[in-house]
Amino acid sequence: MTKAQIVGWGHTAFGKSEHPDTEALMAEAVAAALDHAGITPEDVDGLFVGVFNNGFSKQDFQGALVAMGDARFAHVPATRYENACATGSAALHGALDFIDAGRGRIALVVGAEKMTATPNPEVGDILLGASYRKEEADAEGGFAGLFGRIADSYFQRYGDRSEELAMIAAKNHANGMGNPYAHLRKDFGVEFCNTVSEKNPRVAGPLRRTDCSLVSDGAAVLVLADAETAAGMARGIGFRARAQANDIMAMSRRDVLEFRGARMAWDKALAEGGVAIDDLSLVETHDCFTIAEMLEYEAMGLAAPGQGHRVIREGITRKDGRLPVNPSGGLKSKGHPIGATGVSMHVMAAMQLMGEAGDMQIPGARLAGVFNMGGAAVANYVSILERVK
Amino acid sequence: MTKAQIVGWGHTAFGKSEHPDTEALMAEAVAAALDHAGITPEDVDGLFVGVFNNGFSKQDFQGALVAMGDARFAHVPATRYENACATGSAALHGALDFIDAGRGRIALVVGAEKMTATPNPEVGDILLGASYRKEEADAEGGFAGLFGRIADSYFQRYGDRSEELAMIAAKNHANGMGNPYAHLRKDFGVEFCNTVSEKNPRVAGPLRRTDCSLVSDGAAVLVLADAETAAGMARGIGFRARAQANDIMAMSRRDVLEFRGARMAWDKALAEGGVAIDDLSLVETHDCFTIAEMLEYEAMGLAAPGQGHRVIREGITRKDGRLPVNPSGGLKSKGHPIGATGVSMHVMAAMQLMGEAGDMQIPGARLAGVFNMGGAAVANYVSILERVK
Numbered sequence: 001m002t003k004a005q006i007v008g009w010g011h012t013a014f015g016k017s018e019h020p021d022t023e024a025l026m027a028e029a030v031a032a033a034l035d036h037a038g039i040t041p042e043d044v045d046g047l048f049v050g051v052f053n054n055g056f057s058k059q060d061f062q063g064a065l066v067a068m069g070d071a072r073f074a075h076v077p078a079t080r081y082e083n084a085c086a087t088g089s090a091a092l093h094g095a096l097d098f099i100d101a102g103r104g105r106i107a108l109v110v111g112a113e114k115m116t117a118t119p120n121p122e123v124g125d126i127l128l129g130a131s132y133r134k135e136e137a138d139a140e141g142g143f144a145g146l147f148g149r150i151a152d153s154y155f156q157r158y159g160d161r162s163e164e165l166a167m168i169a170a171k172n173h174a175n176g177m178g179n180p181y182a183h184l185r186k187d188f189g190v191e192f193c194n195t196v197s198e199k200n201p202r203v204a205g206p207l208r209r210t211d212c213s214l215v216s217d218g219a220a221v222l223v224l225a226d227a228e229t230a231a232g233m234a235r236g237i238g239f240r241a242r243a244q245a246n247d248i249m250a251m252s253r254r255d256v257l258e259f260r261g262a263r264m265a266w267d268k269a270l271a272e273g274g275v276a277i278d279d280l281s282l283v284e285t286h287d288c289f290t291i292a293e294m295l296e297y298e299a300m301g302l303a304a305p306g307q308g309h310r311v312i313r314e315g316i317t318r319k320d321g322r323l324p325v326n327p328s329g330g331l332k333s334k335g336h337p338i339g340a341t342g343v344s345m346h347v348m349a350a351m352q353l354m355g356e357a358g359d360m361q362i363p364g365a366r367l368a369g370v371f372n373m374g375g376a377a378v379a380n381y382v383s384i385l386e387r388v389k
Numbered sequence: 390m391t392k393a394q395i396v397g398w399g400h401t402a403f404g405k406s407e408h409p410d411t412e413a414l415m416a417e418a419v420a421a422a423l424d425h426a427g428i429t430p431e432d433v434d435g436l437f438v439g440v441f442n443n444g445f446s447k448q449d450f451q452g453a454l455v456a457m458g459d460a461r462f463a464h465v466p467a468t469r470y471e472n473a474c475a476t477g478s479a480a481l482h483g484a485l486d487f488i489d490a491g492r493g494r495i496a497l498v499v500g501a502e503k504m505t506a507t508p509n510p511e512v513g514d515i516l517l518g519a520s521y522r523k524e525e526a527d528a529e530g531g532f533a534g535l536f537g538r539i540a541d542s543y544f545q546r547y548g549d550r551s552e553e554l555a556m557i558a559a560k561n562h563a564n565g566m567g568n569p570y571a572h573l574r575k576d577f578g579v580e581f582c583n584t585v586s587e588k589n590p591r592v593a594g595p596l597r598r599t600d601c602s603l604v605s606d607g608a609a610v611l612v613l614a615d616a617e618t619a620a621g622m623a624r625g626i627g628f629r630a631r632a633q634a635n636d637i638m639a640m641s642r643r644d645v646l647e648f649r650g651a652r653m654a655w656d657k658a659l660a661e662g663g664v665a666i667d668d669l670s671l672v673e674t675h676d677c678f679t680i681a682e683m684l685e686y687e688a689m690g691l692a693a694p695g696q697g698h699r700v701i702r703e704g705i706t707r708k709d710g711r712l713p714v715n716p717s718g719g720l721k722s723k724g725h726p727i728g729a730t731g732v733s734m735h736v737m738a739a740m741q742l743m744g745e746a747g748d749m750q751i752p753g754a755r756l757a758g759v760f761n762m763g764g765a766a767v768a769n770y771v772s773i774l775e776r777v778k
Contacts, residue, residue: 054449058526060441060518061473064638064767068521071642075653077633078768079479082469084450090468094483101489129449132457137447244466249453253460264464378453379467 004099004107005230005388006237007223008037009347014218014335015183022051022062022112022339025219027069030110033221038234041072045104049080050091050111052338054129056118066110084130084374085288087111088220088342089381093244095224105229111343112219123215127338130375132250141204144212146251146376147289148205154257154291155206158306162206165290166194167312169210169332172287175319176329178359181344183216183335211290216335220344236389237350240367241273243382251376261380262299262373269369269382277301280323280384281365282352284345286373287330296371297325319362327352327360342372346383353387393488393496394619394777395626396612397426398736403607403724404572411440411451411501411728414608416458419499422610427623430461434493438469439480439500441727443518445507455499473519473763474677476500477609477731478770482633484613494618500732501608512604516727519764521639530593533601535640535765536678537594543646543680544595547695551595554679555583556701558599558721561676564708565718567748570733572605572724600679605724609733625778626739629756630662632771640765650769651688651762658758658771666690669712669773670754671741673734675762676719685760686714708751716741716749731761735772742776 010032012025019025026049034040051062059065063080067073083090088111095107115123124142131137131146139145155161170190176182193210196202200209230236245268247261248254270277277300285300287293294308302311302323311317317325328334328348331341349368351357357365370383399422401414408414415438423429440451448454452469456462472479477500484496504512513531520526520535528534544550559579565571582599585591589598619625634657636650637643659666666689674689676682683697691700691712700706706714717723717737720730738757740746746754759772 052449054442055444055447058444058514058518059522060443060471061520061638061764061767063472063479064521064635064764067635067637068639071637073635074637075635075650078472078635079482079633080471082449082471083452083467090452093468094486097483097486097490097492100491101486103486103489125447129447131450132453133448244468246453246456246462246464246467248456248460248463249450250457261464375450375453378450 003227004096004224004239005227006350007225007230007233007235009033009223009350010036010221011181011344011347012219013181014216014337016116017217019217021057022114023065023068025114025217026066026110026112029219029221030066030070030108033108033223037223039106039223041070043106044073044076044108046095046098046107047073047076047078048091048095048107048109049078050087050339050343051080052082052084052087052113055126056113056115083379085338086342086372086374086379086381087339089372092222092342092346093242096239096242099224099226105226107224109222109224109343110219111340113337113339114217115215115337116217135250135252144204144207147291148207150256150376151207151291152205157257161294161309163194164309164312165211165294166190168290168293169193171312171318172326172330172332175327175360176333179329179334182329182333183214184333207289207291213288213331213336216337218335218337218340220340220347222343222346235354237353237385238388240275240384240386241269243268243272245380247378249375249378256376259295259299259377262296262371262377265380265382266300269384273384275367275384278323280367280369282324282327282362283369283371284328284349285325285371287326287332288336324362327362342381345370345372349385353385392616393485393613393628394616395739396614396619396622396624398422398612398739399425399610400570400733400736401608402570403605403726405505406606408606410446411503412454412457414503414606415455415499415501418608418610419455419459419497422497422612426612428495428612430459432495433462433465433497435484435487435496436462436465436467437480437484437496437498438467439476439728439732440469441471441473441476441502444515445502445504472768474727475731475761475763475768475770476728478761481611481731481735482631485628485631488613488615494615496613498611498613498732499608500729502726502728503606504604504726505606524639524641533593533596536680537596539645539765540596540680541594546646550683550698552583553698553701554600554683555579557679557682558582560701560707561715561719561721564716564749565722568718568723571718571722572603573722596678596680602677602720602725605726607724607726607729609729609736611732611735624743626742626774627777629664629773629775630658632657632661634769636767638764638767645765648684648688648766651685651760651766654769654771655689658773662773664756664773667712669756669758671713671716671751672758672760673717673738674714674760676715676721677725713751716751731770734759734761738774742774
């Protein structure tokens with residue numbers, strides 16, 4: 001187990017925010033996190049900031065923005081990370097390395113994105129910056145187009161799984177009803193999600209609106225401390241394991257349906273943690289699109305390739321199932337403010353382990369898995385979290 | 390001393406490159422670095438990629454581009470860092486933390502930028518993404534405008550130092566004559582640099598063209614290994630110390646002439662390394678503008694505030710002086726491909742310590758300082774390097 005622990009967190013509501021920019025979003029989440037962990041900025045040795053940006057704002061150098069929201073951070077070393085939709089996990093890994101290397105005792109991981117101020121067609125183009133543009137930038141509707149192609153290929157190879165995708169959407173929306181931070185708290189039900197309608201049109205390939213996560217604003221913060229410092233604090237959640245595995249960016253150069261990088265990250269993390277997937281109490285996984293969650297069932301070993309549909313059919317990943325997946329509602333219900341997402345997933349898992357998840361709570365949660373990815377399974381991160389105090 | 394060492398490097402020519410993008414630039418520098426260190430991609434545990442981007446290319450997620458240039462990196466964890474003009478040092482610190490935390494044995498730090506494909510006015514606006522845009526985006530001519538204001542303030546407080554700025558420019562251009570990677574290898578001399586002319590017009594405030602670094606393409610790579618692995622390799626350069634210190638981003642909220650963050654980073658690094666500035670054999674410092682190098686003389690303790698001009702007048706920082714500063718020619722002569730710069734500075738210092746600096750060589754170089762900054766002394770990094778084998 002690595003040395004750093006999660007000792008607190010902060011989380012803004014996700015959705016269309018009154019905050020005009022990431023600076024304001026981060027300030028709200030940072031203040032909440034300081035309060036939650038019972039620390040002050042003077043205690044903080046490093047700021048690890050995850051923002052995708054890439055055109056959402058002309059303001060770059062966003063590592064320096066945390067101190068603009070609270071000048072007590074003025075001299076704290078700050079660094080920005082970006083790894084597409086896994087930007088938050090990239091910042092987290094940087095902070096963990098910083099503490100595990102003995103460079104500091106307390107670090108903040110700050111993930112944020114302001115997306116709703118940008119017109120929709122531009123949002124799509126900005127997000128395609130996370131695809132291999134030379135070959136993939138022509139996708140209709142941005143990343144939805146890429147995952148639409150993935151869903152198409154999957155259906156061609158393994159059969160039409162539209163209904164199971166709708167079941168995943170419905171599960172996550174039902175779960176999101178219990179999440180006070182979620183963008184879209186509405187229990188749509190399987191039938192609505194499985195029916196193409198004016199309110200639920202096709203977006204790309206077989207994907208309907210309910211198969212896609214939302215464009216949202218939001219920020220999330222994790223407070224990390226080394227084990228010794230954490231021992232004197234109210235909360236302590238350790239990393240039983242953490243792993244990153246990449247895959248080649250261009251989809252033309254791999255069988256994307258393998259989600260090989262995701263599989264490798266899970267294999268590494270489970271081996272490092274000495275646990276099996278069934279030992280986990282819950283998983284927060286990267287459901288940017290419902291087809292992604294289905295492929296991730298296969299990558300995490302819940303089903304053989306092409307059999308992911310069985311996992312949702314059998315109710316395994318429902319909140320009352322053997323392995324609840326996305327009890328928070330996932331990206332589907334929470335929304336997907338790119339830089340915040342990976343941090344938010346860890347916050348949701350940490351809440352579960354501390355028994356602070358309110359209406360989302362999985363009783364007796366002991367070990368939690370988190371899977372966050374950038375691109376279509378290009379940069380893949382898995383954490384296995386466990387409560388240590 | 391931290392555990393990781395520099396065991397090899399690669400460096401493209403800086404300037405207007407035939408390479409169309411960062412993907413190609415990185416591929417060239419990475420191949421050179423593998424060769425230089427005598428390793429293969431299979432040996433590499435992590436890729437730490439520094440690219441500023443912010444609009445130079447619509448392709449973001451550039452951590453994933455290294456593997457597009459050499460598919461043997463396909464599954465190696467890769468992360469992108471951005472910290473304005475200190476982006477390269479941010480990636481370096483990430484890689485050092487990774488190795489020092491025991492997460493891997495060999496890491497590549499890859500810094501790159503493709504700037505010359507972007508029209509000049511756009512370049513200025515893109516670079517202002519590293520200023521606090523809410524207050525500073527109106528600067529004429531981009532960052533030159535900001536440093537023009539800084540030079541103006543400095544002259545008002547301490548007297549006109551135009552001639553000494555020209556002496557700094559002339560020194561760095563003379564040094565750059567020996568640097569095969571430099572963008573501009575031309576020995577302009579003090580008189581040319583100190584005379585406003587058609588070929589050397591005013592750019593912003595008192596700054597002339599020769600007071601400004603160049604818009605360039607380029608990539609640089611450092612190979613890092615843990616001490617044990619490094620012991621079996623041809624080269625080994627350790628980090629006697631490394632430090633990062635930030636300052637508040639908005640210039641309205643500090644006395645920018647203090648360069649306080651730069652001073653703090655130097656103080657921390659010298660204390661950690663147990664050395665005085667005069668113990669160093671050379672310094673590579675961030676001369677994005679000549680006024681920056683003068684302020685950095687003061688920040689590194691070579692002169693009291695307002696007395697930086699004496700340092701160049703007395704010849705202290707000339708190649709044959711007591712403490713040669715920018716024997717590589719600095720950003721002035723090399724050019725300033727943003728993401729590559731911090732990495733390049735470390736490559737230049739490492740070459741000196743290994744006695745591989747060719748015409749740039751400072752005889753008997755034993756300890757080298759590197760100062761790289763993002764924004765106007767906002768994110769400040771100092772390394773003290775020493776040869777360990």
